[in-house]
Amino acid sequence: MSIIGNKISERRKAKGLTQEELAELSKVNLRTIQRIENDENEPRGKTLILICEVLDINVEDLLNIKNETNYTANNLIYGxxxxxxxxxxxxxxxxxxxxxxxxxxxxxxxxxxxxxxxxxxxxxxxxxxxxxxxxxxxxxxxxxxxxxxxxxxxxxxxxxxxxxxxxxxxxxxxxxxxxxxxxxxxxxxxxxxxxxxxxxxxxxxxxxxxxxxxxxxxx
Incomplete structure (x- = not known):
């Protein structure tokens, strides 16, 4: 699971929300939520903001966490x-x-x-x-x-x-x-x-x- 997908999944469970409830509260399609948590898709722009608002996650902090672990086989670090x-x-x-x-x-x-x-x-x-x-x-x-x-x-x-x-x-x-x-x-x-x-x-x-x-x- 990606860093962002994993963080969203953890915070959702910590708040006692199901994927269906998160989708309803954030006005984001349930299938999109499932794809994000299953590492099939990475939320961007408005979708990410809507989900983070419901889960009380700071978008900038979430992106920083992603960047800090972004050392890959392509020798990337902080982009x-x-x-x-x-x-x-x-x-x-x-x-x-x-x-x-x-x-x-x-x-x-x-x-x-x-x-x-x-x-x-x-x-x-x-x-x-x-x-x-x-x-x-x-x-x-x-x-x-x-x-x-x-x-x-x-x-x-x-x-x-x-x-x-x-x-x-x-x-x-x-x-x-x-x-x-x-x-x-x-x-x-x-x-x-x-x-x-x-x-x-x-x-x-x-x-x-x-x-x-x-x-x-x-x-």
Missing amino acids: YTLATKGTRFLANLIETLIFSVIIFIPYTLYTLSSLEEFHNIDSNPIGIQFAAIFGLIVGAIFYPIFTGNLGHRIFGLKVISSETGKDFNKASGGAIRELLKGVFSFFIIPIIWILWDEKNQNLYDKLTKTVVVDKNSKV
Whole structure:
């Protein structure tokens, strides 16, 4: 039985109503009620509203319950298609190359040519602390604009909450997510984790309760 059909059936029985009584009170055809509860049909629009009014069910809450369990063999979550492992890898690779050209390579060349760095050969300008700070800045800037990072933007992806399905577009949330991404990358944890995760998510996705989806795949 579908989530909606199951919820309607449970609430009807809890109220002590028969299918005939629900049909009469809601002005919905009895056969329609039977088809809904037998998972032969899914109520929409006015039909769903009429049934929910009689059973005291909030329509929006019912649809949210459906969305929260809408992970299927087609890799759907909250109506979006999950980003594939390959696409996520390419998005991360391209983003890294862009930032390397714009920031990391010039910065490294500058520090290596500095007399001070020449006398401190063990210095590593691109260390874990730099990655953490850079992640904070990137996340705070790009997430409110792109609902994700630069790589997501280029490949038509976005980050959403795994709990609500809403866009993950707060500066604070983006900063924390990119910070974790930068730190974990030094230990190759994200690369290993994503290979076996059924939703193609990394460890920092799990910790921030996010998923990466194709933003143009909403159904």
